[in-house]
Amino acid sequence: MFQIWFERDVPDHIAAELEGVARVLGPGTATPQDLLSSVGPAQAVIASSLVTYDGPAMDRAPGLRVIARTGIGYDKVDLAAAGNRGIAVCNAPDAPTTSTAEHTIALMLAVAKRLPAAQEALRGGGRDFFAAHRGFELGGRCLGLVGVGRIGKAVARMAVGLEMRVIAHDPFIDDSTMAAFGIEPVDSLAALLAEADVVSLHVPLTNETRHLIDGTAIQQMKPASMLINTARGGLVDHSALLKGLESGALFGAGLDVTDPEPLPPDHPLLHRLDVVVTPHIAAATGAGKARLYESAVDQALLVLRGQRPPHLVNPDVWPLRTPTLQEK
Numbered sequence: 001m002f003q004i005w006f007e008r009d010v011p012d013h014i015a016a017e018l019e020g021v022a023r024v025l026g027p028g029t030a031t032p033q034d035l036l037s038s039v040g041p042a043q044a045v046i047a048s049s050l051v052t053y054d055g056p057a058m059d060r061a062p063g064l065r066v067i068a069r070t071g072i073g074y075d076k077v078d079l080a081a082a083g084n085r086g087i088a089v090c091n092a093p094d095a096p097t098t099s100t101a102e103h104t105i106a107l108m109l110a111v112a113k114r115l116p117a118a119q120e121a122l123r124g125g126g127r128d129f130f131a132a133h134r135g136f137e138l139g140g141r142c143l144g145l146v147g148v149g150r151i152g153k154a155v156a157r158m159a160v161g162l163e164m165r166v167i168a169h170d171p172f173i174d175d176s177t178m179a180a181f182g183i184e185p186v187d188s189l190a191a192l193l194a195e196a197d198v199v200s201l202h203v204p205l206t207n208e209t210r211h212l213i214d215g216t217a218i219q220q221m222k223p224a225s226m227l228i229n230t231a232r233g234g235l236v237d238h239s240a241l242l243k244g245l246e247s248g249a250l251f252g253a254g255l256d257v258t259d260p261e262p263l264p265p266d267h268p269l270l271h272r273l274d275v276v277v278t279p280h281i282a283a284a285t286g287a288g289k290a291r292l293y294e295s296a297v298d299q300a301l302l303v304l305r306g307q308r309p310p311h312l313v314n315p316d317v318w319p320l321r322t323p324t325l326q327e328k
Helices: 012-018 055-059 079-084 097-112 115-123 150-161 175-180 189-195 215-220 238-246 286-304 315-320
Strands: 002-006 022-025 044-047 066-069 088-090 142-146 165-169 183-185 198-201 225-229 250-255 275-277
Touching: 002 286, 012 022, 012 286, 044 286, 055 079, 066 286, 079 088, 079 315, 088 286, 088 315, 097 115, 097 150, 097 198, 097 225, 097 250, 097 275, 097 286, 115 275, 142 150, 142 189, 150 165, 165 189, 175 183, 189 215, 215 238, 238 250
Parallel strands: 002 022, 002 044, 044 066, 066 088, 142 165, 142 198, 165 183, 198 225, 225 250, 250 275
Antiparallel strands: none
16 A cells, blocks of 8 residues: 555545555654654655655655645745655645635735724723724725735635725736736736735745735835735735834734744734734635645545646656556
8 A cells, every 4th residue: 555644634534535545644743743753654745834845854754756735835845855856746726725715805804894903892891882993894995916826816706796996916817817807907016015905915935925025015005004915924024014013004914824833922913903813724614624635635646656646846857756656
């Protein structure tokens, strides 16, 4: 049988499907002092977000052939190290789309309606809540999408349903595709920041996009606008974000991802009533988790059987792959 190591607990239906096909190793979370302690025999790794897969980590499983991510981002996988070892790297770009897009809208609504502040006021035993509360309607406002991938498109559809105007900056998406989703293209990030009432990030974390939203970008944002990030925490300079919130330049922020992740309990972003922070759980619905694991496991099995997976993120490795592994 194949040997497949899981970073997190294996969903019951996945374990049942692997019976007679693969031996399940791990999960890594069972040994928190060393998440990779049981990875040694693995031919495939089902990678979540707790482990950084660099060369030394890969070398702990000499027979490793594939790392399959239960998600879109693969910034925690060293693609060069994987390529040097003939290891295929896959992701699951379709699986988290609906759940993450819904979470994006949920954060937008929570920040726009000042839900943390309203709940805190109620706990404090105040009286004239109506007079003290200040929120704003999203209907008629402008949503600016930075990136128009699968999740960005889904967010656009939902925002149009809220009667928002949607603009976007993405040099890799043509105008006709944007128009099909009710999106107006803008030529630059600066132009988007100046026009949008809500800015929502949907790009991968790379050397070029790290701290894409820094002090300069926040100064370019429309006064009293909101920032939403359900992509990667490193896209935002949190020190600059805090300054923008403290100065009143921004109305608020909604974050499902942070840097570091999770934030320490005393981090000021966790104690502001104009900020909603969730612990990277946008895709963690029942349906979302099922799709993430199913996609990752299906692709791992394809690689182990010598078949090219549909979401191979390092295609150059495929001609270098080792011969097909046989189920024994």
